[in-house]
Amino acid sequence: MARWQPDAPGRLAAAALDLFEENGYENTTVIEIAERAGLTKSTFFRHFPDKREVLFGGGTVAGLLVEGIASAPPGAGPLDTVAEALDALGRTFFTADHRDFSRRRQAVLNAHTELREREALKRIGLTASMIEALRHRGVPDLTARVAAQLGTLTWEIAFDQWIDAGNGEGFGPLARQALAEVRAAGAAG
Amino acid sequence: MARWQPDAPGRLAAAALDLFEENGYENTTVIEIAERAGLTKSTFFRHFPDKREVLFGGGTVAGLLVEGIASAPPGAGPLDTVAEALDALGRTFFTADHRDFSRRRQAVLNAHTELREREALKRIGLTASMIEALRHRGVPDLTARVAAQLGTLTWEIAFDQWIDAGNGEGFGPLARQALAEVRAAGAAG
DNA sequence: CCAGTGATGGGACTTGGTCTCATCGACCCT
DNA sequence: AGGGTCGATGAGACCAAGTCCCATCACTGG
Numbered sequence: 209m210a211r212w213q214p215d216a217p218g219r220l221a222a223a224a225l226d227l228f229e230e231n232g233y234e235n236t237t238v239i240e241i242a243e244r245a246g247l248t249k250s251t252f253f254r255h256f257p258d259k260r261e262v263l264f265g266g267g268t269v270a271g272l273l274v275e276g277i278a279s280a281p282p283g284a285g286p287l288d289t290v291a292e293a294l295d296a297l298g299r300t301f302f303t304a305d306h307r308d309f310s311r312r313r314q315a316v317l318n319a320h321t322e323l324r325e326r327e328a329l330k331r332i333g334l335t336a337s338m339i340e341a342l343r344h345r346g347v348p349d350l351t352a353r354v355a356a357q358l359g360t361l362t363w364e365i366a367f368d369q370w371i372d373a374g375n376g377e378g379f380g381p382l383a384r385q386a387l388a389e390v391r392a393a394g395a396a397g
Numbered sequence: 398m399a400r401w402q403p404d405a406p407g408r409l410a411a412a413a414l415d416l417f418e419e420n421g422y423e424n425t426t427v428i429e430i431a432e433r434a435g436l437t438k439s440t441f442f443r444h445f446p447d448k449r450e451v452l453f454g455g456g457t458v459a460g461l462l463v464e465g466i467a468s469a470p471p472g473a474g475p476l477d478t479v480a481e482a483l484d485a486l487g488r489t490f491f492t493a494d495h496r497d498f499s500r501r502r503q504a505v506l507n508a509h510t511e512l513r514e515r516e517a518l519k520r521i522g523l524t525a526s527m528i529e530a531l532r533h534r535g536v537p538d539l540t541a542r543v544a545a546q547l548g549t550l551t552w553e554i555a556f557d558q559w560i561d562a563g564n565g566e567g568f569g570p571l572a573r574q575a576l577a578e579v580r581a582a583g584a585a586g
Numbered sequence: 587c588c589a590g591t592g593a594t595g596g597g598a599c600t601t602g603g604t605c606t607c608a609t610c611g612a613c614c615c616t
Numbered sequence: 617a618g619g620g621t622c623g624a625t626g627a628g629a630c631c632a633a634g635t636c637c638c639a640t641c642a643c644t645g646g
Binding site for chain 1: 474475476510513514515517518520521537539540542543544546547550554578579582583585586
Binding site for chain 4: 597612
C-alpha cells in the first residue's frame with residue numbers, strides 16, 4: 209500500500225474549500241488545511257504558491273478561451289468570436305456537474321476581500337489572453353480590448369445567472385443571451 | 398518643538414515609494430519604511446491596514462468620479478457622462494504636477510504582481526462606484542455596467558498615454574480622444 | 587539486494603500583521 | 617503655574633504566511 213494517497217493538490221483544495229465554508233478564510237490555517245488532507249504545511253506550499261491559490265487550481269481556462277477564439281469561424285466578428293470562446297468554456301468547464309462546486313467556491317470568494325482580489329488578478333490575466341488571441345486573428349488592438357472587456361462582463365453576468373439558476377440551464381445559452389443584452393446596452397450607450 | 402513631525406502617513410508613503418524604487422517591493426521591510434520616515438512599525442500599521450495600501454492612500458478618486466457623473470448635464474448619454482467624470486479626474490487629480498509622482502508610482506505597481514493585484518481590486522471598486530452613480534441618474538443597470546466598463550478601459554488607455562507623453566498634454570483631452578476611439582471600436586465589434 | 591529518484595515530513599527562520607500596555611506631548615481648566 | 621485629559625507614538629509579545637534546507641520514506645530499475 210502506498211504511503212502517499214493520490215492527488216495531493218486535489219485533496220488540499222477540497223479540504224480548503226470545506227474549511228473556508230465552515231470557519232471562514234481568515235480563521236483557517238494552512239496547517240489545518242494540510243492536516244485535514246492528511247498532509248503537512250510543507251507539502252501545501254509545494255503544490256500552491258500561497259494560501260489563496262488553493263481555490264484557483266484548475267488553470268486550463270485561459271487555454272480554453274484562446275482555443276475557442278482561435279477556432280471561431282473565419283468571418284466572425286470580434287464579439288461573436290468571444291461568444292464562441294464562452295461556449296467552449298460552457299461545454300468543458302461550466303458543466304452541470306461542476307455547478308454545485310462552482311457555487312460553493314464562488315460563495316467563499318465573494319465573502320472574502322483577499323480572495324476577490326486574487327480573482328480580479330486572474331480575470332485580468334484571462335482578459336489579456338483573450339486580447340492576445342483576438343489580435344492573433346487580425347483584430348485591431350483597440351477593438352480587441354473592447355471586445356475582450358465586454359466579453360469578460362458577459363461572462364460575469366452569465367456566470368452569476370448560471371450559479372443562481374434553479375433550473376439546469378446551461379452556461380452557453382445564458383452567455384449567448386447575456387452577450388446580446390450587452391450588445392444592445394452598448395449600442396444604447 | 399514638536400515630538401511628532403506632521404503628516405505621518407505622507408512621510409510613510411514617500412519613504413515607501415523611495416524604497417520600493419531602490420530595492421523593490423518584496424525586498425523592502427515595513428520596518429525599513431517606518432525607520433526612513435522616522436517612525437516605527439506600530440505607527441505604520443496604525444495608518445495603513447497593510448503594506449500594499451501605502452501606495453493607495455489618496456482615496457478621494459471615487460468621490461470625484463461620483464461627483465463628476467452626478468453633475469453631468471441632464472441630457473448626456475451614459476458614455477458622455479462618464480467622460481465628464483474622467484474630465485473631473487483630470488482637473489483635480491491627474492494634474493501636471495502630479496504627473497511625475499504618478500509615473501514613479503505606476504512603474505512600481507507594474508513591476509510587482511502583489512501590487513497590481515491590489516490595483517485591480519481598487520479598479521473594481523471604482524467601477525462599482527461609477528455604476529452606482531450612473532444608475533442613480535436613471536441609467537438602466539446593464540447599460541450602466543457597460544458604460545462603466547468602457548469608461549474604465551478609456552481611463553486605462555488615457556492614463557498610459559498621459560504617463561508616457563513627453564509633451565505636457567493634459568489628461569482630460571487624452572481621455573476625450575480615447576473615449577472616441579473606444580466608441581468607434583465598440584461600434585466595429 | 588542496492589542505488590537512485592521523487593514526493594513528503596520536519597523544523598528553523600524571516601516577515602506581515604494584531605494586540606496590549608506604557609509613554610510622551612499638546613491642550614484645557616482652574 | 618500646575619494637574620488632568622486625550623490623541624498619537626513606542627515597545628514588545630504573539631500568531632500565521634511563506635521560504636529554505638535537510639532528512640526520510642516509497643517506488644523503480646539493475
